[in-house]
Amino acid sequence: MSDYRRTTRECSVAQLQSDLARAIQDYAQRQQWGNLEAEIVMCCETTSEKIITNRLDALLNNDVDAITTLALIVTPQRLIWAHSGERAGTAAASAQYKDMRLKIFTPKHTQDIAVDVFGRMDGTREKAGGRLTLGPGPAAQKFCEEVMRAINNLNPPSIEKPRRKWFGR
Numbered sequence: 001m002s003d004y005r006r007t008t009r010e011c012s013v014a015q016l017q018s019d020l021a022r023a024i025q026d027y028a029q030r031q032q033w034g035n036l037e038a039e040i041v042m043c044c045e046t047t048s049e050k051i052i053t054n055r056l057d058a059l060l061n062n063d064v065d066a067i068t069t070l071a072l073i074v075t076p077q078r079l080i081w082a083h084s085g086e087r088a089g090t091a092a093a094s095a096q097y098k099d100m101r102l103k104i105f106t107p108k109h110t111q112d113i114a115v116d117v118f119g120r121m122d123g124t125r126e127k128a129g130g131r132l133t134l135g136p137g138p139a140a141q142k143f144c145e146e147v148m149r150a151i152n153n154l155n156p157p158s159i160e161k162p163r164r165k166w167f168g169r
Helices: 018-030 055-060 138-154
Strands: 004-010 042-050 067-074 078-085 089-096 100-105 113-120 127-134
Touching (some): 004 127, 042 127, 100 138, 113 138, 127 138
Antiparallel strands (some): 100 113
């Protein structure tokens, strides 16, 4: 069972929480992107609420934000995300599909959808990784489909060649 209750909704950048929208717009300006709005294929927002299961959990996880919000944007070239929490603050980042590995799956004991990202973030030379978690539902499923479509458009899946037979077998 998950320690979080997550809901994911499809929206436009203008419909995101104001701090997330501002973080994404500021980030886009620092990266010197042109018209980001014109490139957006899909945008969604996930709200995660921490579920306190017992007193020990409350004591050990006292410094964790009770409610966090994650914005995810799919463009034809890159994945953009912003995270916001009362204690964690607000930050945005992105990575081009060609510079990252992406794994989308459903973790055990939950219906949430996890997106593991590893690669070079835009504006840096270092590689980093992390997990972006979405709630269950049609908006999260659509997001995953759009990301995979964008990746497949850039790097079409290769057709597997038949394996050579060893010693005629």
